[in-house]
Amino acid sequence: MDSDVMSNGDDAAVGGIAADRLRSIIERVERLEEERKALAGDIKDIFSEAKSAGFDVKVIRQIIRIRKQEPAEVEEQETLLDIYRRALGM
Amino acid sequence: MDSDVMSNGDDAAVGGIAADRLRSIIERVERLEEERKALAGDIKDIFSEAKSAGFDVKVIRQIIRIRKQEPAEVEEQETLLDIYRRALGM
Amino acid sequence: MDSDVMSNGDDAAVGGIAADRLRSIIERVERLEEERKALAGDIKDIFSEAKSAGFDVKVIRQIIRIRKQEPAEVEEQETLLDIYRRALGM
Amino acid sequence: MDSDVMSNGDDAAVGGIAADRLRSIIERVERLEEERKALAGDIKDIFSEAKSAGFDVKVIRQIIRIRKQEPAEVEEQETLLDIYRRALGM
DNA sequence: AACGGCGACACGTCAC
DNA sequence: GTGACGTGTCGCCGTT
Incomplete structure (x- = not known):
């Protein structure tokens, strides 16, 4: 078959x-x-x-992470963080 | 608007x-x-x-881990059986 | 005995x-x-x-993380980050 | 200075x-x-x-995982043996 | 008291 | 878009 x-x-x-x-x-x-x-x-x-x-290894990791991202992404996150902080009065 | x-x-x-x-x-x-x-x-x-x-705390952790995994292992065995059968051309 | x-x-x-x-x-x-x-x-x-x-859930997590830390800690990390960035010309 | x-x-x-x-x-x-x-x-x-x-890719991953874990399991068994012996008061 | 190893958590990716 | 998986990171614990 x-x-x-x-x-x-x-x-x-x-x-x-x-x-x-x-x-x-x-x-x-x-x-x-x-x-x-x-x-x-x-x-x-x-x-x-x-x-x-x-x-400081942790900070070096941060740097590498940031270099890996789109600058716009970073900005976006920081902006939102600011907005939320303001909303909370921080 | x-x-x-x-x-x-x-x-x-x-x-x-x-x-x-x-x-x-x-x-x-x-x-x-x-x-x-x-x-x-x-x-x-x-x-x-x-x-x-x-x-021995570490070993107790092992036991707890194993007790948690045993149900998962059952289906793992099933799939493995399938695998070995495939490997044998069945 | x-x-x-x-x-x-x-x-x-x-x-x-x-x-x-x-x-x-x-x-x-x-x-x-x-x-x-x-x-x-x-x-x-x-x-x-x-x-x-x-x-944005991720940002909310950031907020919670920040609230959990000593303000000095946050400052410290940010300062180091700045220093490293400058050192790299970023 | x-x-x-x-x-x-x-x-x-x-x-x-x-x-x-x-x-x-x-x-x-x-x-x-x-x-x-x-x-x-x-x-x-x-x-x-x-x-x-x-x-089946998922199952192949399982096999690889198992092949990787088998050496570890050996020592796990030893320690577990010890445990059970302790549980038995030996 | 710092170091390394270990375990838990969170993130990004991918298939569905 | 959601859920699962693998990977990376962070904190804790034991050790030196």
Whole structure:
């Protein structure tokens, strides 16, 4: 029978191929995740260095966050914050 | 044209209402967060007690975590079965 | 000699007590965590309400965070941020 | 006055050095984060491919998660054993 | 008393 | 638009 995937002679082959495919996918992802983890470690090291040099790591993170955003976004948030503060009399 | 929210005479009223609404929201949340914090303190106390009684707090946390996860694991097993079947070409 | 905890006749009793004690600890913590979870749900509801009323939930969170801090803290962070920004020519 | 960091003649130099240092830190972190992001994109691509091949991405993630956790579970078991033994008064 | 590790919370993203 | 998921950040605790 030529039914979709489950016909006799091809079962093993197709199944085997699928299993290999699955294994390949998983292993590639795991490899990439290891690299990601390594990079995370590198970043951590840099922040340690920064701290040793007397910088405030939390503020550095803020800077990086701000640099990542659209200036308009930042402005928007600050404006709303002001409005709410005024509304509360703060 | 009386655009959406900021037209003259209603500013104060609308603003006032909005301010009250905002204040209410914030205060209710702050109240609930205090209660949450109090509960966190209670939990902490129990763990202190446990520690004093010679138990390993970290392991108790593990147990609690596991007891919480067990229902989820059931369906996880089901899906995993499916997976392995796929990997086998079934 | 009656060594610390392991002497014969008391083993069961002591063990039983310890087990009860452990069970009690775990159940009390689980109970408190349920209450915490319930409160978290309440908070979530309030934010949903806030959103429906047209407020920006993220900014409301900022407000709450600021109200929770020492004014000096806020000032400190902002000052450092300014310094770093200047140092970077931002 | 030879106060800590801000004395006259060195201000520019020290400030300049610190600014360079800060800039270096930030740029290196940003670079690494880009690499991380690129890897995340690669992983995403693989999952897209997997999905196109008919796999259930969510379940693949479960498998990867489990493969990652298994070593951890070993020591978890050990500690749990200890726990249960304690619960039994041993 | 600062440091690192751990756990909880909040945010952004993505699929539905 | 909503809900779930993964990721990043913050605070707490134990340690040195």
